[in-house]
Amino acid sequence: MSHKLTDGGRVMHVGTLARVEGEGAMHIEYRDGEVTDVQLRIYEPPRFYEAFLRGRSHTEPPDITARICGICPVAYQMSSCWAIEDACGVDVPEEILLMRRLLYCGEWIESHALHIFLLHAPDFLGYDGAIEMAADHPDVVERGLRMKKAGNDLMDTVGGRSVHPVNVRVGGFYRLPTRLELRALRPRLERARDEALQTVALVAGFDFPDLEQPYEYLSLRTGAGYPIESGSVVTSSGGAFPVREFTRHIEEFHVEHSNALHARLDGSPEPYVVGPLARYSLNSDQLSPVAREAARSAGLGTTCRNPFRSIVVRAVELVEAYTEALRIIDGWTDGAAPSVAVPPRAGEGFGASEAPRGVLFHRYVLDAAGIIQDAQIVPPTSQNQPSIEADLRTMVQSWSELDDHALQHRCEQAIRNYDPCISCATHFLDLTVDRR
Amino acid sequence: MSEAVGTGAGRTGSAGDGTGGTDGGVLVIGLGSPDRGDDAVGREVAHAVAALGLAGVAVSEHEDPTDLIELWSGAAAVVVVDAVRSGAQPGSVAVLETGAAGGRLPQSAWSEAGRGGTHAFGLAAAVELSRALGRLPALLWVVGVEAAGFEHGAPLSPRVAAAVPEAAGTVVGLLGLRPEAVGSRGGGTDVSR
Numbered sequence: 371m372s373h374k375l376t377d378g379g380r381v382m383h384v385g386t387l388a389r390v391e392g393e394g395a396m397h398i399e400y401r402d403g404e405v406t407d408v409q410l411r412i413y414e415p416p417r418f419y420e421a422f423l424r425g426r427s428h429t430e431p432p433d434i435t436a437r438i439c440g441i442c443p444v445a446y447q448m449s450s451c452w453a454i455e456d457a458c459g460v461d462v463p464e465e466i467l468l469m470r471r472l473l474y475c476g477e478w479i480e481s482h483a484l485h486i487f488l489l490h491a492p493d494f495l496g497y498d499g500a501i502e503m504a505a506d507h508p509d510v511v512e513r514g515l516r517m518k519k520a521g522n523d524l525m526d527t528v529g530g531r532s533v534h535p536v537n538v539r540v541g542g543f544y545r546l547p548t549r550l551e552l553r554a555l556r557p558r559l560e561r562a563r564d565e566a567l568q569t570v571a572l573v574a575g576f577d578f579p580d581l582e583q584p585y586e587y588l589s590l591r592t593g594a595g596y597p598i599e600s601g602s603v604v605t606s607s608g609g610a611f612p613v614r615e616f617t618r619h620i621e622e623f624h625v626e627h628s629n630a631l632h633a634r635l636d637g638s639p640e641p642y643v644v645g646p647l648a649r650y651s652l653n654s655d656q657l658s659p660v661a662r663e664a665a666r667s668a669g670l671g672t673t674c675r676n677p678f679r680s681i682v683v684r685a686v687e688l689v690e691a692y693t694e695a696l697r698i699i700d701g702w703t704d705g706a707a708p709s710v711a712v713p714p715r716a717g718e719g720f721g722a723s724e725a726p727r728g729v730l731f732h733r734y735v736l737d738a739a740g741i742i743q744d745a746q747i748v749p750p751t752s753q754n755q756p757s758i759e760a761d762l763r764t765m766v767q768s769w770s771e772l773d774d775h776a777l778q779h780r781c782e783q784a785i786r787n788y789d790p791c792i793s794c795a796t797h798f799l800d801l802t803v804d805r806r
Numbered sequence: 807m808s809e810a811v812g813t814g815a816g817r818t819g820s821a822g823d824g825t826g827g828t829d830g831g832v833l834v835i836g837l838g839s840p841d842r843g844d845d846a847v848g849r850e851v852a853h854a855v856a857a858l859g860l861a862g863v864a865v866s867e868h869e870d871p872t873d874l875i876e877l878w879s880g881a882a883a884v885v886v887v888d889a890v891r892s893g894a895q896p897g898s899v900a901v902l903e904t905g906a907a908g909g910r911l912p913q914s915a916w917s918e919a920g921r922g923g924t925h926a927f928g929l930a931a932a933v934e935l936s937r938a939l940g941r942l943p944a945l946l947w948v949v950g951v952e953a954a955g956f957e958h959g960a961p962l963s964p965r966v967a968a969a970v971p972e973a974a975g976t977v978v979g980l981l982g983l984r985p986e987a988v989g990s991r992g993g994g995t996d997v998s999r
Contacts, residue, residue: 437841437958484872488935501931504938511939518872533869534839 396781397627398766405770408762409627410755410785420745428454428714428740432538435732435747439791440533441484444477444525445725446732446747447538448599453732454540456614457719458712458740465706466542467599468698472552473528473535474599474723475695479521479562480532481726482684482691485789486569487514490681493783494576510572513565517688520555520562524695527551542709552699559699563692567664570685574668578678581765585641585757587648590724596656596690597649597724604652605635605642606673613722616731622748633753641756644728645788646683647674658697661690677761677787684789714740725750727789751790758788829880833943834977836867837874837888837929843960844896844953847970848887850962851951854974863981871932875941883945885977888929889966890950897969898952899976904933905946947980949973 399407419438423431431450436443448470455462487510488500497503504511522532527547529535537543590601591610603619604610611619622631635642651673654665665686674683716738722731728750735744761784769780836852838845849867856865868874878884883905890900904911911930929948936942951973954963961967 488872501934501938504935508939511935515872515875519876522870522873531869532873534841 396762396785398762398777398781400770403770405763405767408759408766410759410762411627420747423734423742423745426742428458428712428734428736428742429540431732431734431742431745432540433536436534436538438747438749441481441791442477442725442727442730443534444474444529444538445723445730447535448474448723449721449725449730449732450734451538451540452600452613452721452723453719453734454721454736455712455719456721457717457734457736458715459717460541460710460712462542462710463706465546466709468702469528469543469546471599472695472698473525473538475691475698476521476524476528478598478687478691478726479695480518480525481521481789482688483514483518483521485726485786486573486681486684486688487511487517489789490684490783490786491573491576493779493786494573494681513569517562517565517569520558520692523555523558527555539709541712542707544708546704546706546708549702549704552702556696556699559692559695563660563689563696566685566688566692567660570664570668570682570689573681573685576681578676579765581677581761582675583643583647583677583757583761584675585643585760586635586638587651588635588642588644588729588753589649589652590722590729591653592656594656595694596653596658596661596687598691598694599723601722601724603722603729606648606652609636613731614720616720616722616748617733617746620731620748620753622752628755631752632755633748634756641760642753643757644750644753646680646687646727647677648728649724650674650683650686657686657690658693660693661686664689677784680787680789714738725791727751727791728753749791751788754788754790758785758790761787830882832863832981833878833881833884834863834865834981835874835877835884835886836865837869837871837886838867839869841959843955843957844951844963844966845889845956847889847951847953847962847966847973850967850970851887851949851973851977854970855977858974858978860978860981871929874929874932875936875939878936878943878946879941881943883981884943885947885949885980886929887949887951887973887977889953889956891953892950894952895965896952896954896963897965899969899973900950900952901976901980902948902950903946904942904948906937906942906944908946910934910937949976949980 395411397409397411398405419435423434426434431454432447435446435450438446491510492499492503495503495507500511525535526532528537530537537545587606589604590597591604592601602610602612603616619636620633621637622633625632654662654672657665668682668686670682670686714736716736718733718735720733722729730750731748733746734742737743762781765784766777766781769777772780834852834855836849838848840846840849852865852867866877868877894900911933933942933946951966951969954966
């Protein structure tokens with residue numbers, strides 16, 4: 371809703387933002403046609419997870435923190451497991467590393483397929499939402515549902531449930547799926563991989579506004595393979611540091627207009643970006659050949675700095691996730707122990723993984739009995755808030771002539787570029803525009 | 807439930823390849839998280855209905871609303887039981903009738919439910935997306951049980967727990983509206999979890 375002010379300015383306020391996770395609002399002020407303020411206001415109440423983790427056992431964070439989000443619980447489980455295992459000085463064997471990666475592929479598939487088909491594609495095809503889009507493009511929506519279902523089935527088989535998996539524990543899993551159970555998923559995953567390739571071609575043909583982000587990109591990187599469940603940190607300016615040093619480089623700070631902390635990198639006032647664009651731009655050489663070829667055919671270079679093209683990168687990452695899942699399933703043999711013991715010890719541990727929307731960091735301090743003394747969680751949407759606001763500041767200036775409905779639609783599309791998860795960050799959206 | 811907290815886990819009732827498994831049948835679905843207080847009431851009502859052993863009625867419990875489209879495709883009649891938050895007294899039971907033969911859900915249901923469920927995709931979105939895809943059963947009722955709280959790990963609150971038999975009776979009553987479907991397929995009732 372927009373209204374003119376007595377001094378001739380204009381204010382626009384968008385109420386609850388649609389098609390993003392959680393509750394937030396957006397406020398834009400124009401003065402004499404110039405954008406003077408853009409605020410992403412996250413008003414979903416903070417949930418104090420870090421506080422109520424204190425005093426709990428070191429075995430509990432995977433189950434407790436998974437509840438922060440219904441769309442990326444595996445990210446919370448994995449980052450917390452790494453951090454607790456780091457604090458306790460335990461390394462897990464190869465089979466558990468592989469099964470963690472396979473489970474994480476399921477989460478990427480669920481999250482990316484939902485976002486591409488039901489949340490973001492309607493923006494590009496000119497619909498208010500997936501329901502309106504489905505009337506004209508039923509085949510596209512049906513494909514998206516099938517692709518997401520393949521992820522649900524993978525999560526169900528490996529994680530025990532398709533939304534909040536219950537099979538993850540510190541040190542590994544309660545039970546490993548059998549080769550037979552995993553092989554049963556193969557036909558659905560193969561079909562979905564083929565459909566993901568068609569999806570890359572579909573979304574590459576969308577119309578993308580011209581916008582190149584100048585921001586720093588930050589992601590994980592591993593010695594082999596695209597970063598999903600683990601890695602160390604790299605940045606687009608050449609920075610590289612282990613996850614243990616995350617808090618030496620990333621500082622969280624509070625801004626008055628949001629319940630979610632913002633974050634800055636190495637003291638810079640400029641925003642930095644995590645998520646698919648950063649991940650792709652820093653790791654495109656690590657994609658599987660089929661995903662790399664899909665990216666090439668979609669016109670993506672080795673880096674991508676247009677946030678609207680994030681939908682193409684997500685489609686490429688879907689190809690990668692199905693391909694990785696099939697690779698792990700094909701190589702799986704039964705017989706490994708589902709977990710290793712993680713005896714507690716006093717210490718501090720650090721863990722990070724690539725949630726679908728970017729790096730998710732956890733830190734825990736344990737006493738000798740394994741009781742959590744301190745906990746810190748840095749979710750990706752918190753890190754991306756400054757860059758979302760910076761994108762909007764750049765774009766709403768050029769959109770100042772749009773009417774409020776069109777402006778709101780464009781702004782929401784720009785915010786959805788980040789697939790923000792506000793439930794995680796509060797730990798999203800009303801729009802106000804103030805034009806004077 | 808159909809609002810912002812209904813995002814817990816559920817097991818799909820069918821692990822098939824995209825086709826529904828209840829062709830022409832009658833399906834009762836309990837929707838909600840088992841771990842979030844009164845959000846579990848849909849599942850508890852589903853258990854109560856399953857215990858009645860109604861022939862020809864498949865009962866399942868779910869959580870991810872996007873799964874529902876596949877689950878109910880091909881069914882003749884579906885009852886979804888879910889926790890709701892409307893401002894009524896906790897434990898109140900309300901019925902909303904829709905389905906391919908019914909009207910589109912009101913915008914209010916859409917905007918509320920659209921914000922909940924998994925990543926802004928709720929029960930109402932599943933209903934309307936099914937309708938747009940031509941996959942909505944002819945008859946679909948939503949039986950809503952007014953919830954009191956959604957605390958992590960909490961059991962059902964007393965008034966909501968006390969409403970489970972009434973809600974189950976409401977489900978049976980709705981199925982009774984189609985006696986030619988209930989009991990026509992034979993066999994026992996199975997809860998698919």
